[in-house]
Amino acid sequence: MAMKIALTGIKPTGILHIGNYFGAIKPALALAERYDARYFIADYHALNMMKERDALRSSILEIAAGWLAAGLDPEKVVFYRQSSVPETFELATILSAFAAKGLLNRAHAYKSVVQANIEKGADADAGINMGLFTYPVLMAADIVLFDADVVPVGRDQTQHVEMAQDIAQAFNFNYKKELLKIPQAAVEEDVAVVPGLDGRKMSKSYGNTIPLFAPEKELRKLIMRIVTNSQPVEEPKDPDSSQVFALYRLFASPQEREAFAARLRAGGMGWGEAKEELFQVVNRTLTPIRGRFCAFISEPERLTRILDEGAEKARALAKVTLTRLREAIGITLC
Numbered sequence: 001m002a003m004k005i006a007l008t009g010i011k012p013t014g015i016l017h018i019g020n021y022f023g024a025i026k027p028a029l030a031l032a033e034r035y036d037a038r039y040f041i042a043d044y045h046a047l048n049m050m051k052e053r054d055a056l057r058s059s060i061l062e063i064a065a066g067w068l069a070a071g072l073d074p075e076k077v078v079f080y081r082q083s084s085v086p087e088t089f090e091l092a093t094i095l096s097a098f099a100a101k102g103l104l105n106r107a108h109a110y111k112s113v114v115q116a117n118i119e120k121g122a123d124a125d126a127g128i129n130m131g132l133f134t135y136p137v138l139m140a141a142d143i144v145l146f147d148a149d150v151v152p153v154g155r156d157q158t159q160h161v162e163m164a165q166d167i168a169q170a171f172n173f174n175y176k177k178e179l180l181k182i183p184q185a186a187v188e189e190d191v192a193v194v195p196g197l198d199g200r201k202m203s204k205s206y207g208n209t210i211p212l213f214a215p216e217k218e219l220r221k222l223i224m225r226i227v228t229n230s231q232p233v234e235e236p237k238d239p240d241s242s243q244v245f246a247l248y249r250l251f252a253s254p255q256e257r258e259a260f261a262a263r264l265r266a267g268g269m270g271w272g273e274a275k276e277e278l279f280q281v282v283n284r285t286l287t288p289i290r291g292r293f294c295a296f297i298s299e300p301e302r303l304t305r306i307l308d309e310g311a312e313k314a315r316a317l318a319k320v321t322l323t324r325l326r327e328a329i330g331i332t333l334c
Helices: 018-033 053-070 087-096 101-105 108-119 135-144 155-175 216-224 243-251 254-266 271-297 300-329
Strands: 005-010 036-041 078-081 150-153 184-187
Touching (some): 005 135, 036 053, 053 271, 243 254
Parallel strands (some): 005 150, 036 078, 150 184
């Protein structure tokens, strides 16, 4: 029996941080153990927000290097740039004929911008481009082109998969045949919520992140900036309410976690010492990942070659789908 297919899109925007690593990268890479996994860098999706040429190019390479450094094995999975698979954009054109405008009107990303415009008294569609509005159609094409069974998403992102389902079902209904596989959202319920430097969820929008590939000195400085309370050294501390411990437990072994929690509860360890302990376990984990990232990012030609080789695999799969669909709709190559 063939393995089911999992597909993950990676938008090349911003520097990867440890929240990304535990919240997205590790869970997505774990899927490769259970599924025939495909990972793509969604560079055309990023174009909606990032229109500076060199910044986009650098971000694509940094994201590729980051995922490879974190453990993605291009020999075992399909890893490619969205822009290197033109079949995606042909399928998006086909699917646009089956995507109701009313459906696209309900997309969260579009609605949030419209609402923000209305609240400030601007035209409802001010600053909205068609890339943003038709984002769900292109995403649907990304997914159904590769017969994806599951798409790992956060609970707040399930709408993307639901809209892909709606569009694929409309296509299948029209041709009275199951031409497109209906994908399912894979929501990881136990994905870690990583606290940032200020205690809120780690997020670039809050400016409270710890970059995944920060040099050792910068990493230590950032960890020392973590906000803590003013409890004196001798006072017992509750590990369950401590963001220092919340971060520590992500990197430490079970035995280390137990010992660290016991020391906090017993008193006698100040937050400065606790942060130093945290730095040691974080740096231990990130040092080899940082080293692999530096090696990959120093060889852009190697990164490009890996992505191009992945695109060849992806295009071979995509052409099968497009041939099937072209025949169904009556547009075939001579």
